[in-house]
Amino acid sequence: MLRCYKHQFHVPKVISIGQSSLDELQGIPLSLAYVTIIICKQGYAIFNINFKNYIVRKNDIVILYDDTFAILQQKSQHFLVDYLLLDKNFSTDIAFQLPNFLFAFFNKQPVIKILNNKIEMLSQWQNLMMYIVKEKKEYWLLQLRNHMQNLFLEIANNTKQLDVKQHEGYSRKTQLCWRFWDLITQHSKVHRDVQFYAEKLSITPFYLSQITQNFFKDSPKVLIDRQVILEIKALLEIETLSIKEIAVRLNFEDTSYLCRYFKRHTGITLSGFKKQRR
Known part of the structure; x- marks a missing residue:
């Protein structure tokens, strides 16, 4: 998806971080990383994700996998996102400590709405993430893994657990x-x-x-x-x-x-x- 853009930070086999308006990608299937995280910074857009339309607004988080079908169908003039592209091995390290229901949840609900009282927390999380990647101190990779886990665990804390075995929407x-x-x-x-x-x-x-x-x-x-x-x-x-x-x-x-x-x-x-x- 965002591989054609010049990333703000790029650590091979770990993570790429950047910001984009997605102008050149509107109307075409997105080529995604193993895990792609999109955080809407301004404006709004309509994404077709696995053949279902989602409206993405400011402070929404979108979680996509490499086998997700996703197209940016429409966007506002000043639409802007921050993106994180996670490598496969790094993603599996992150996922090891996460509850299994969360992966099924993202399959069913790829767009996460951030409550107003959590917006400042999201901003602080991003600032600390950028600091970790920029400084690359002795334990930065372990810090980054734990930091990413904290984001997913916070989403899990605010998510009703999904019983995949009984959910009627699954084949x-x-x-x-x-x-x-x-x-x-x-x-x-x-x-x-x-x-x-x-x-x-x-x-x-x-x-x-x-x-x-x-x-x-x-x-x-x-x-x-x-x-x-x-x-x-x-x-x-x-x-x-x-x-x-x-x-x-x-x-x-x-x-x-x-x-x-x-x-x-x-x-x-x-x-x-x-x-x-x-």
């Missing part, structure tokens, strides 16, 4: 995908095989692969392994835990297998990751 395939996501977060510490999750959902591994490829753009195994890596990273941040204790907690046969698994999926060693965190 059976979509319900199965969200149930699979819930099962991963519950069981990935012990179970890393696709067969286990397929049996829990009462479907075949092949069918599970079909629907996750279509919905999440990844295979079940990739999604499982991604969650396990996030679990490993979270435990590595606990300084008192040894590698052996982490292996036991995550049901690895031994520490050498854990080390090989982590290196294969991240490209770095466990000790290298701990050094990066420090």
Whole structure:
């Protein structure tokens, strides 16, 4: 979507930040980042998001995924937005600590209305985010991840939880995908095989692969392994835990297998990751 613009800040494989009137993008499908956050600063616009029209006004937040169909249909003369483009790996780090219902909520309600008493808070959040990215101090990446999580958690605090399994607006395939996501977060510490999750959902591994490829753009195994890596990273941040204790907690046969698994999926060693965190 906004890749053609000159970003105010661009950190490869993490985030791009900028401001735009979207003049050149009106009437064409937007090419989106893995997660795109748009904050309306002035004016108004009408977006078609997944074939439904939404009016976006000042201080509204729009959350879009890379597979979202979105077109800017109409806008006022002085329409202006701030945008944040989040990379896939950084997005998954952010999402690790977030409630699962929130992802389904953004699918159903991509435009978030900010209450009047929270507008100043949103402005302060943006100012602090810009400071973190601009200064890039020793722990800036961890600060930025936590800061982004705070935004999503504040939205979650003010959002009625969505029961994806029972919501009549979801197809059976979509319900199965969200149930699979819930099962991963519950069981990935012990179970890393696709067969286990397929049996829990009462479907075949092949069918599970079909629907996750279509919905999440990844295979079940990739999604499982991604969650396990996030679990490993979270435990590595606990300084008192040894590698052996982490292996036991995550049901690895031994520490050498854990080390090989982590290196294969991240490209770095466990000790290298701990050094990066420090």
